[in-house]
Amino acid sequence: MDYTKYKEILKQRLNEKRYIHSLAVADEAKRLAIKYYADSEKAYLAGLLHDITKNAPKQEQLQIFDRFGIMLDNVTKNSEKLWHAVSGAAYIENILKISDPEIISAVRYHTTAKQNMSKFEKILYLADFTSSDRDYPDVDVMRNLVDISLESAMEYALNYTINELRDKKAQIHLDTVLAYNEVVKKENN
Ligand SMILES: [Fe+2]
Numbered sequence: 602m603d604y605t606k607y608k609e610i611l612k613q614r615l616n617e618k619r620y621i622h623s624l625a626v627a628d629e630a631k632r633l634a635i636k637y638y639a640d641s642e643k644a645y646l647a648g649l650l651h652d653i654t655k656n657a658p659k660q661e662q663l664q665i666f667d668r669f670g671i672m673l674d675n676v677t678k679n680s681e682k683l684w685h686a687v688s689g690a691a692y693i694e695n696i697l698k699i700s701d702p703e704i705i706s707a708v709r710y711h712t713t714a715k716q717n718m719s720k721f722e723k724i725l726y727l728a729d730f731t732s733s734d735r736d737y738p739d740v741d742v743m744r745n746l747v748d749i750s751l752e753s754a755m756e757y758a759l760n761y762t763i764n765e766l767r768d769k770k771a772q773i774h775l776d777t778v779l780a781y782n783e784v785v786k787k788e789n790n
């Protein structure tokens with residue numbers, strides 16, 4: 602697949618740091634897709650595009666929600682950090698005309714996660730945690746776990762995210778809670 606067109610669009614829409622991050626997530630998503638027998642070309646594309654509206658001004662994102670009839674729930678409305686997953690999914694579907702539902706859904710849930718994630722959705726979610734440009738206290742633990750199993754890495758990532766949000770006294774999106782409850786439930790069974 603030729604990704605040149607998408608890289609050009611990203612270069613215009615993203616700052617340098619975010620562009621480099623997008624390339625790194627694409628590489629990591631491809632690596633994980635090969636390791637876990639998913640479609641590696643699709644994973645690379647999802648990685649490239651996942652943050653496409655991350656640097657978009659608030660006004661542009663509000664226009665995207667309005668134009669494509671998207672209603673935000675209250676927690677999403679209150680947390681601008683969550684907006685780019687929703688606006689990004691709408692952007693790639695309606696403006697870039699990406700028709701693959703797996704790519705659209707992986708982008709849509711790459712920040713909150715959700716219940717019943719597909720392997721492909723987990724790969725993008727985790728690639729965002731373990732890409733080469735990432736640097737946070739537990740990144741080495743995450744990189745080890747993601748090579749052991751997607752499930753163990755999801756459990757760690759969801760715990761990490763929920764702890765971080767609680768420490769900041771930030772709201773936790775219901776999709777994240779449901780994703781967390783699902784991995785905990787599996788653990789306890
Ligand atoms: Fe993101």
Ligand SMILES: [Fe+2]
Nearest residue numbers: 626651652729
């Ligand atoms: Fe990202």
